[in-house]
Amino acid sequence: EPEVTQTPSHQVTQMGQEVILRCVPISNHLYFYWYRQILGQKVEFLVSFYNNEISEKSEIFDDQFSVERPDGSNFTLKIRSTKLEDSAMYFCASSLRPGQVHGYTFGSGTRLTVV
């Protein structure tokens, strides 16, 4: 069954450093998403991306965050200057269209720890 692949699985970074989280969505999917889950809390929407532009973003997704689809297969989330409170699991997801028929396919996540 097709999968969404995320790398790295774990990332430890110093506060103030830039991080890039990488995702390879399912190949024929057109819509891409980033969510995050702080330990013990809900899964929270960050951003959706379609046709090489952001479709929607949450309040969390401020100027420190950016997304990019640099080639035909990768989808990245960049955090420019990490803060302690950015520590969380970050999940990439994709769908053929907004998940109104088949839901969304999530990756296994990147655990980001900011120290």
Add this chain to the structure above:
Amino acid sequence: SQKIEQNSEALNIQEGKTATLTCNYTNYSPAYLQWYRQDPGRGPVFLLLIRENEKEKRKERLKVTFDTTLKQSLFHITASQPADSATYLCALDLDNQGGKLIFGQGTELSVKP
């Protein structure tokens, strides 16, 4: 204020019984409601989706109901197995074209042999 709430406590049931999980929401008008399974340290896995004009949906041992008047969805697992032990998340899809899901906090289900 807008809220989405699931059974706050963990649910412990005996193998073979039916597990029923609840998702309640206020001040939302979702077009769709989705249920996901999440295992520790893993991403959510899509299980079922139900539309606002559907009352019930089934898939194998899973059944979802959706009552837009009560603003509630129930998720049932019949003939439960230890392998069903996981956290189950409900998520609202407001059909705003951006694909944003609003998740509940999840209910942890434990099925004992």
